[in-house]
Amino acid sequence: MTIVEKILARASGRSKTSPGEYVTAKIDVAMMPENFRLIHGIINEAGIKEEAFHLWDPDKLVVVTDHRVPPTTQATAENQKLIREMAKKLGVKYFYDLFQGVCHQVMVEKGHVRPGELIVGADSHTTTYGALNAAATGIGASEMAYVIHTGELWFRVPETIKIQIHGKLQEGVHSKDILLLIAGKYGTEVAQYKAIEWTGSVIDEMSIDSRLTMGNMSVELGAKFGVFRADQKVMDYVKARTDKDFDPVESDPDDVYAEKYLIDGSTLEPMVALPHNVGNGVRALEVKDIKIDQAVIASCCHGRIEDLEIVVKVLKGKKVCPGVRFYVAPASWEVYKEALDKGLLSQLIEAGVMIGNPSCGFCTGIQGVLAAGERCIAATPRNFKGRMGSPQSEIFLASPATVTASAMKGRIVDPREVM
Amino acid sequence: MTTIKGRVRKLGDNIDTDIIAPGHTLQLPMEEMKKHAFEPIFPAFYKTIQEGDVIVAGKNFGCGSSREQATAVVKALGIRFVVCDSMARIYLRNCIGLGVYPILSQGISQLFEEADEIEMDIQRGGVKNLRTGEKTHFEPLSGTPLEIFEAGGILSVLKKRTEKKS
Numbered sequence: 050m051t052i053v054e055k056i057l058a059r060a061s062g063r064s065k066t067s068p069g070e071y072v073t074a075k076i077d078v079a080m081m082p083e084n085f086r087l088i089h090g091i092i093n094e095a096g097i098k099e100e101a102f103h104l105w106d107p108d109k110l111v112v113v114t115d116h117r118v119p120p121t122t123q124a125t126a127e128n129q130k131l132i133r134e135m136a137k138k139l140g141v142k143y144f145y146d147l148f149q150g151v152c153h154q155v156m157v158e159k160g161h162v163r164p165g166e167l168i169v170g171a172d173s174h175t176t177t178y179g180a181l182n183a184a185a186t187g188i189g190a191s192e193m194a195y196v197i198h199t200g201e202l203w204f205r206v207p208e209t210i211k212i213q214i215h216g217k218l219q220e221g222v223h224s225k226d227i228l229l230l231i232a233g234k235y236g237t238e239v240a241q242y243k244a245i246e247w248t249g250s251v252i253d254e255m256s257i258d259s260r261l262t263m264g265n266m267s268v269e270l271g272a273k274f275g276v277f278r279a280d281q282k283v284m285d286y287v288k289a290r291t292d293k294d295f296d297p298v299e300s301d302p303d304d305v306y307a308e309k310y311l312i313d314g315s316t317l318e319p320m321v322a323l324p325h326n327v328g329n330g331v332r333a334l335e336v337k338d339i340k341i342d343q344a345v346i347a348s349c350c351h352g353r354i355e356d357l358e359i360v361v362k363v364l365k366g367k368k369v370c371p372g373v374r375f376y377v378a379p380a381s382w383e384v385y386k387e388a389l390d391k392g393l394l395s396q397l398i399e400a401g402v403m404i405g406n407p408s409c410g411f412c413t414g415i416q417g418v419l420a421a422g423e424r425c426i427a428a429t430p431r432n433f434k435g436r437m438g439s440p441q442s443e444i445f446l447a448s449p450a451t452v453t454a455s456a457m458k459g460r461i462v463d464p465r466e467v468m
Numbered sequence: 469m470t471t472i473k474g475r476v477r478k479l480g481d482n483i484d485t486d487i488i489a490p491g492h493t494l495q496l497p498m499e500e501m502k503k504h505a506f507e508p509i510f511p512a513f514y515k516t517i518q519e520g521d522v523i524v525a526g527k528n529f530g531c532g533s534s535r536e537q538a539t540a541v542v543k544a545l546g547i548r549f550v551v552c553d554s555m556a557r558i559y560l561r562n563c564i565g566l567g568v569y570p571i572l573s574q575g576i577s578q579l580f581e582e583a584d585e586i587e588m589d590i591q592r593g594g595v596k597n598l599r600t601g602e603k604t605h606f607e608p609l610s611g612t613p614l615e616i617f618e619a620g621g622i623l624s625v626l627k628k629r630t631e632k633k634s
Contacts, residue, residue, distance in 0.1 A: 071612040084535070095623035101630040124495045173534040173558055189536030189562040195626045203612040237482070238528055242557050271528070273557055326482050414491045433486040433532060440508035 051209035051300045052276045053244040056184040060167040061204075068208040068307065078109050078161055079196050080170035082152040082409075083116040086128040087190040088197075089135055095194075104139050105200030111143040111161050112136055113152035117415055118408035139197075150381025150407035153177040153349040157261065158383050160290030164279040164297035169196055174349045174430060176268045180260035181287055182279035182297050184244070187268065207273045208307035209244040209300075214251035216315035221465045223359070224259035225351070225428065225448035227251070227312070228266040229320035233330025235310070241271030243307065246300060251314035252277065257286045258355035265350045266430055269327045319463050321426070322446035325434040333451050333463040343425040344375045344456035345437075346449045347405060348412035351428040352380035356449040357388045361396050363453040363464055369401035370459030376417050378405030402456075414438050426461055428452045470591040473598070474522035474549065478582040481526035483509075485559070488530065489538040498544050505541045519546035522588070524580045526552065530559025539566045549588060551595065553577050564613045565622035571595065573606040 050058065050065065058066040060074035081088070092102050104110055112132070120126040129147075136144040149155045153174055156162050164182035169175065171193040178185035188202070196202050214227060231239065245267050252260070260277055267275020277283070279297030287295070321336050323329040346356055360377060369375045377397055379385040385407060388394050394404055410416035412429040419425055419442035427437070428451075432444035445461060454464035486508065493504040506513040523529075523542065529552040530538060539562035542550065550563065551571040563570045569590060576595065580586065585598040593608045609617055619625050 073612075091623065095627050097623070097627050097630050122495075128495065171534060173532065175534075187534040187558050189534055189539070189558065189565060191536055191622050192561060192565050195622050198626060199629055203616075237531065238554060241528075241554060271531075271557065326484075328482075431484075431486070431532060433484045435490055435508035436486045 051244065051305045052182070052246060052298045053184050053209055053274050054206060055298045056165060056167050057204060057206050066206045068206050070206045071203055072206060073201050073203050074167055075201050076109070076169055076196055077166035078111065078168045079193065080111045080113070080152060080156055080161070080168065080172070080175065081193055082170070082172050083114050083129070083132065084171050084190050085112045085135065086132050088194055089131060091191055091194045102198055104141070104197055107140045107142045109200070110141055110197050111145070111156060112141050113145045113149060113155050114147050115150065115152045115155070116409040116413065118147050118406065118410065121415070148382060150383065151349045151352070151409055153265065154353065154380040154384070157181060158290065158381055160287070163287055163291055163293060163295035164283060165295055169193070169202060173268050174265050176272060176275045177261050177265040177349060179264035179267060179274055179276040180257060181283055182277060184274045184276060186273050205242070207242055207244045209246055209305065210240060210308045210310065211246045211248060211306040212310045212312065213249040214247070214312045214314045215249045216251060216313045217254070218251055218314050218317060221319055221450055221463070221468055222317050223448040223450060224255060224262045225266070226317055226320045227314070228263060228269065229322050229327070229330040229446060230317060231312070232269060232322065232328045233320070237269060237326065237328040238271045240267065243272055244274040244276060245270065245272045246306070247275065247277050249314070253280065256355055257282055258353040261353065262350055269430060319448060319451050319465070321451065321461060322432055324432055324443040324445065327431060327446065333447065333461065336461045339424065339445070339461040340459060341373060341426050341455055341461060342423040343417065343419060344373060344452050345411050345417060345425060345427040345429060346452055347376065347378035348409060348429040349380065350430040351449055352378050352384065352407070354384050354387050356428065357384070357393045357397070359449045360402070360453045361393050363450050363467060364396070364400045364457065367400065367457055369456050373456050373459050374417070375402045375456040376405050376411055377402050378411050379407050381407050412437070426452050426455045471587060471589045472549070473585060473587050474520045475518060476524045476580045476582060476584040476586050477517070477521050478580060479523060479525040482528050482531055483525050485530060485532035485535055485538040489535055489541050494535060494537055498540065501537060501541050502544050505545060514545060517545045517547070521547055522549045522551060522586050523547055524551045524577055524586065526577045527554045529555045531556040534558045536562045536566060539563055539568055543568050551576055551586065564609065564617050567617065567621045569609070569617070571606050573604055576604055576606070579604060
């Protein structure tokens with residue numbers, strides 16, 4: 050069995066599962082970001098009596114207000130008020146309100162993600178937690194209402210594909226480039242309904258921060274889960290954050306995969322996904338004369354400490370190109386504080402970067418909104434039409450290194466041009 | 469009677485959730501949100517919709533966010549079936565959970581043009597273009613997803629569970 054087959058077997062009380070089977074599995078942790086606001090309306094519209102709706106386990110639900118932080122409209126303020134009331138009424142033990150960060154970063158930092166666990170989140174990028182050897186995936190709010198009352202959910206056991214990245218990444222090439230290459234070369238449905246196991250020497254070398262980006266973007270390849278082995282880096286990261294017991298899971302050594310992809314990491318180059326799809330990846334070198342109005346490093350995909358260190362390294366004390374709005378938002382307040390202590394933020398401010406507060410806003414058209422005809426290069430997970438504002442604007446996806454280099458030049462460039 | 473007919477509304481590949489339910493509309497009441505559905509590619513789409521219309525789209529319909537408003541708004545427009553070459557995973561789950569029937573079949577979008585009449589047999593898994601006479605097959609829902617769909621969606625199942633306990 051593969052990692053995911055083993056986790057689903059354990060969670061559904063079976064000794065074995067096979068791809069294609071339907072199982073009802075017990076959920077180890079459930080996470081709701083700001084759409085927790087919907088729960089009240091969902092149960093009322095369904096005619097469920099509020100007094101009959103209680104949490105299956107108050108210890109296992111995590112709620113994070115993160116999307117519209119701080120609120121800029123009264124509608125949002127009212128919704129967040131409702132969230133606080135609901136969290137109190139339902140007795141949510143782990144409620145992170147406004148001052149913690151983007152939900153997925155908060156989940157891993159606060160020790161809510163542990164190897165071998167089955168986790169669902171009411172957000173598509175829940176696949177992020179695969180970096181810590183958890184089988185984690187996104188579901189809608191109504192299914193989440195079902196989960197937080199019953200503690201279980203149905204799954205179709207997915208096939209697992211193995212993507213092995215061997216060799217060594219060149220200077221200026223990062224985990225985001227691997228994702229954009231795969232999405233461009235094999236398509237954004239290469240892992241549709243499937244689980245990905247990320248392996249190989251490049252993965253072994255990679256930091257947890259970089260792996261989180263890959264788990265995060267596994268969903269952009271269609272994946273249900275995007276998991277990694279629990280190596281020493283994972284064990285050290287998790288043990289520093291939780292006292293709870295956990296059981297890491299490994300795939301069996303025999304041939305358990307539906308398909309295998311082998312990618313030579315040494316040949317990879319910085320990539321850019323052109324508007325309006327993650328699958329529109331091209332080499333950054335090939336993008337000519339695309340002037341930008343805005344550059345963004347933020348969201349659940351980036352804005353971790355490693356990303357901020359890359360920005361400083363690429364800037365090398367130089368300034369952002371006049372006329373370019375460069376926004377960097379740390380993914381959490383823990384990252385923010387660490388960046389402050391390391392002196393990274395003052396260097397960014399010196400260079401002309403605007404530091405945003407941790408939130409989902411820069412990726413989703415809530416902060417740093419684009420006007421018609423504007424172009425943005427972003428280290429975020431998606432470049433869908435209109436996602437950051439006007440449907441007549443354009444979003445180009447890239448790594449933090451490429452975004453920074455482009456912000457310095459005022460046009461999209463390969464980061465090796467400034468390094 | 470499991471054969472249903474409807475007018476085809478033809479859409480392309482990779483119709484993502486930011487197109488179906490743009491982020492800036494997510495806090496609006498459904499009656500308002502409806503007016504913005506598919507807006508980035510088709511402003512005022514809602515004005516052209518008739519109750520019972522059927523979406524026929526290309527590959528990876530509903531890719532992107534888990535926002536179930538993207539499924540709820542399609543249902544609120546009066547659309548009960550989404551026919552496509554392939555559908556993103558969370559959107560598929562949301563269709564089953566919220567009661568929009570997903571019909572997935574590789575290449576099916578090639579058989580239809582805007583405003584064709586489609587006939588669907590969800591018991592046998594048959595689809596027909598009544599203009600051209602062309603037919604194809606799909607795999608009807610089965611197992612747990614079918615049970616949930618037939619029960620009226622995930623919240624009907626949840627409601628029964630809360631009533632059993634109390």
